[in-house]
Amino acid sequence: AQSVSQHNHHVILSEAASLELGCNYSYGGTVNLFWYVQYPGQHLQLLLKYFSGDPLVKGIKGFEAEFIKSKFSFNLRKPSVQWSDTAEYFCAVKGGLDYGGSQGNLIFGKGTKLSVKP
């Protein structure tokens, strides 16, 4: 069965520190990968996505993620975090159509809470 693992439950950083949040998935076929962010009291918002092509994906607010197929990883990075990045971050995977799953059946990780100290 597909699954998504996020390695860190809670990360605490000071402003201007660099960020890397780990995400590994288990699925051998074509994958679509996503990072979502949930700011306190708000809905999930799409940060970035990978469908195909350049494995280094740029997202909103200075975030990027790198798809490494051999490692089944899709880690999220940001060179310099800000206090406003305090939120919960979710990695998700959607299997390809040939998997037979539903078109919007995303498998989410448990999330990583990021706290940025001003």
Added chain:
Amino acid sequence: NAGVMQNPRHLVRRRGQEARLRCSPMKGHSHVYWYRQLPEEGLKFMVYLQKENIIDESGMPKERFSAEFPKEGPSILRIQQVVRGDSAAYFCASSRQGTPLHFGNGTRLTVT
């Protein structure tokens, strides 16, 4: 362009009552998904609907839960005879064919 609208934002029910959660997708979106988020857990897929059709309900509990997306009006997630374990945040998302999901703010259900 309004986003995905869910209501109510908070819902309190006593054990044994029914809970109805509503979701209006974004304009132009015909695909609706429901997810549940338990405390300290990620979101779990429940059901995927298109207008008047349930496409995939593989994540729905077998009993007490049902969902619909009628030709007119919002999608409804219905939980009959709620129990404490149903307390969670329920998120609706919508999309067009092949596009990423847009999520609503969620409904936080508390069963007392």
